[in-house]
Amino acid sequence: MAQLFLQTIWFVPCYALIGAVLTIPWSPGIIRRTGPRPAGYINLLMTFLAFVHGVIALQATWNQPAQQIIIPWLQVANLDISLPLEISSITVGATVLVTGMNLLAQIYAVGYMEMDWGWARFYSLLALFECGMCALALCNSLFFSYVILEVLTLGTYLLVGLWFSQPLVVTGARDAFLTKRVGDLLLLMGVIALLSMTGTWNYWELADWARGAHPDPKVITLICLALIAGPMGKCAQFPLHLWLDEAMEGPVPSTILRNSVVVATGAWVLIKLEPILTLSPIAMSALVLIGSVTAVGASLIAIAQIDIKRALSYSVSAYMGLVFIAVGTGQNDAALLLVLTHAVAMGLLIMSVGGIIWNNITQDLTQLGGLWSRRPVSALAFLGGTAALIGCPPFGSFWALLNLADTLWATQPWLVAIVLVVNALTAFSLVRVFGLIFGGKPQQMSQRSPEALWLLVVPMTLLLGFTLHLPLVLESLSLLPNWANLNDDVAILLFWSSVFGCTLSGIIYLGNFIPKPVRLPSTALQNLFAYDFYTPNLYRLSIVFAVDRVSKITAWVDRFIVDGFVNLVGLASILGGESLKYSTSGQSQFYALTILIGVSILGAFLSFPHWSAYNIFNSGF
């Protein structure tokens, strides 16, 4: 039975796709009488089926070698594009994570989207995401990974732009699409160039090829940089990070999915490409550099945000930066573990915060406060998410970070320092958010704040439970490091960095020693972080400016030079006709004159060959 489920694992993405299609009739324009709710229930059912399917298949695949199913797709001339599916515990586990998170997000959305009519659109897009991510997890081909990434980019555009009557949503969706598109297009260049070198897009075959290959260093470096650019946009890494900030305009339930899982799609492709990337030391250094800059920069920015969702979205960028560092130093296992622990922890944080937004309306941290006594479940969920995200010993991310830092300790100690700094900064940022929401005195917006609907609380507590059990799960899967060869120094440093961040933040935001809102000595510095290094201005002054100018110039050239030349021909003909018509003077004597001139010229022309023979000028009469 389980084997059957394992062999039909390719059906997992299809559930969601069927759900997405079945949802469409409940768009307000088609079924007008029942309201949009059945759309959500259908999708919940389909996601639940996919989740159960995945869980059963996961049991069957555990401790089994990875298999591959090949589905033929297209064979043209010498190019054979077939879709290979990798069935291993990692890929099936990834589909379980995706469907599980999506299941929780969808239950959450039933409560959160209570007052909304757009369920059909919302749920079909969520289902599209689930389908895309499960397909991405299963597919074992770089080409199809690219295809799915592009579909997900379109999905992001539509999902962020759900409430398109708001102007900021429209600009946010635009930026999310274009920024990710740029990365994807660079990725496409890499994908195409890689085929000519390797002759295959299958990840396994690519890894085999990479083991014995000695390609031209410059070529492989360029290809690897292009391959990095795609995940760089997907994972919201510097400098392609602004879209994640603006994507916070979308509805919270989709944010749960995006912040926890969707951004990890880029990291997934990156992890799969790691064998290729190791061929180029420059690309690996670039990965580490991008990851470190993003991790430190984004966690600094997160501290300076006053919007709850944005404060969390920058932490996502920071943790994806850590994943980049892990891949850049060749630690796929640490990267995968980090993706897993980050996904559940960040999902939990967003769920907690979404419930706060749901009935306090404002997202402004400076207008919230004092919710601890009245929102204990949300507060505990937030604390659980915080503990699971930073290096707090028994919980998930501690092991991932430890795993990462442990290997770096011997090779690149300065990267351990970055991990510690990011950990401390994230701890500071999350405790700050906690302190501003749940600590202090109630403010006007948080005077009356009942706990949210059960539909919001139940998925949150379920995820909280899973997050707290994650270490046990990891232990049972023997993914935790052995106590014997545990690096005590790194573990203690990691622990103390978290404690340091939490304590400092707790003193500042939970104590009454410093007046709120907190002001840094340098306002310019504070603004620099608050406006995320003025990235919109940077975009506007560099790429957007250049493209805008060039397109204006091109449009001008098209309108005036190209069109002008063609129009000039027409105009010249008109002018010619208009001016030459005056040759028809109406004077018949003038006509006679023209006839005469014509005849004379024709005569002169015809007799020209004979002039020299007669030589009329010299002979005389």
Add this chain to the structure above:
Amino acid sequence: MQLEYFLLLAAALFCIGIYGLITSRNAVRVLMSIELLLNAVNLNLMAFSNYLDAQEIKGQVFTVFVLTVAAAEAAVGLAIVLTIYRNRDTVDMEQFNLLKW
């Protein structure tokens, strides 16, 4: 006497006719210039007939035809001029530029 002198005279007459044809403002003088042209042609025909075709004198036959046709043409021409004159009370060629562009 050579053929060339006749031809040159005829050409001169023809050119005078052309000059008159193009420059005259009086429509009747235009008709007169046309008569000069035809007569220049007749001179040519006679000269050629005399010097080149003295036996069959086809040129002279041509000349007779041209004379008769010229007479008819002049008559019709004068009729046209008269008709225009009736309508417009003038025979000035420069007043007849109605059919332009």
